[in-house]
Amino acid sequence: MSNRSWFYAANGQQQGPYPEAQLRDLITRGAVGADTLVWTEGMSGWQRAGEIPGLVPGGSGPPAYAQPGGPPPVGAGSYAGGALSIDVSIWELLWRSIVFVIGMVLVIPSPWVATWYYRWVFSRLYVPGRPNLAFTGQPLDIWYVFIAIGVLTYVGSADLYYLQYLSIPIQAVLAWMVIRWIAANLSSNGQQLPIAFNGSALGYIGWQVLLYVSFITIVGWAWVVTAWMRWICRNIDGTRREVIFTASGLEVLWRTLVFVIASFFIIPIPWVLGWYARWYASQFALAERGTMANA
CATH class of the missing domain: 3.30.1490 (Dna Ligase; domain 1)
Known part of the structure; x- marks a missing residue:
């Protein structure tokens, strides 16, 4: 060699x-x-x-x-497909995530902070056959969405249950708009990709509501999350390969529990955050269209 x-x-x-x-x-x-x-x-x-x-x-x-x-x-x-991967250091992931959360809580800087964070994440994401992936969205594209998301972070502290319940579908619609914005602003090697997320807002609200209801079962939320991710993948269009989510509900359950429990001890947060982020990214993959992904 x-x-x-x-x-x-x-x-x-x-x-x-x-x-x-x-x-x-x-x-x-x-x-x-x-x-x-x-x-x-x-x-x-x-x-x-x-x-x-x-x-x-x-x-x-x-x-x-x-x-x-x-x-x-x-x-x-x-090759025709393969799993995605993300190359991030634990400390960079930690401090950037902290800045992202603070920016959302402060509301006003949220559009700029969110755009900055997404650009970094996608620059570290490896997609088979799509070298030099990048996010090209601008802070003012949907600034009002991020302002609304920032404002809604304070709803949970309100002692008004009806307001908290009302915020659930609103949060879902806002998240749906963010996903559509992200999908429409991806490039590879400097060329814009013809990707679009075509899932309906009503469908996204349904999954959000189902997730909240599933917490009644204690563990059922993990299978809801798995099915939700697969629904999102099925509604990504404009690619010659289909995006699939390969994790099982059981994997989502135990890995999320390990992440949450370890985070209570504060010190392990950087390591479990990096571990969880790398694993989660690797559960998305590209496959020839028509390939059935069983999990």
Whole structure:
């Protein structure tokens, strides 16, 4: 492998070829990361650097199968589908999440803080076949939605039960609008993606209400969340592959309980937050349309 020449993708452009020694130097300096797409002769397609055994410290993955010729076009997926993943450090995830919560509580900065947070999250998200994923939404696109969400954070402190119940469908509609906004503002390699979330507002309200009711069963909420995520995935259109949610209700239940219980002890929060975020992201995957996902 030491005599190979490597290519890597940056800003939607193919860079290289570079001798392996130079590529490793780029990795050391941070110019090439574990999520950067790379290719060398003998590989069937572009892969993340972290998936190449021995290339990135701590990285591992299946060996590439030989295929003659030059590198495929940047952005061409090396396989039809696969699980999503997120590459975040526990401390960065923690402080950014804290800033996000504070921004929502303060109401006025919520549109800017939310946009800033979503841009960071999607820049750290790896989607098979969609290199350099980015969120392109602007703070003032739906500023009124975030202001309303911020205001509703104070409803729970009100000693008026009817007001709290009334806020449930309102919160659902606001969350539905945020999801539609996010889906419509995703890009890959600088090109806008034709993605849309077409689930109905009424359907989203129904799931929100069902979630609240399911807490009566103590544990039933986990299966509601699982079914809800699958409904959301089924209503994502504009992609040549379908998005699926692979977690089972039992997995959602025990992992969420571990996260909540550990958070009561304060100190473990950064670690369990990173653990839970990485697991949750990995439960979303892309598959050829028509593939049945059983969980």
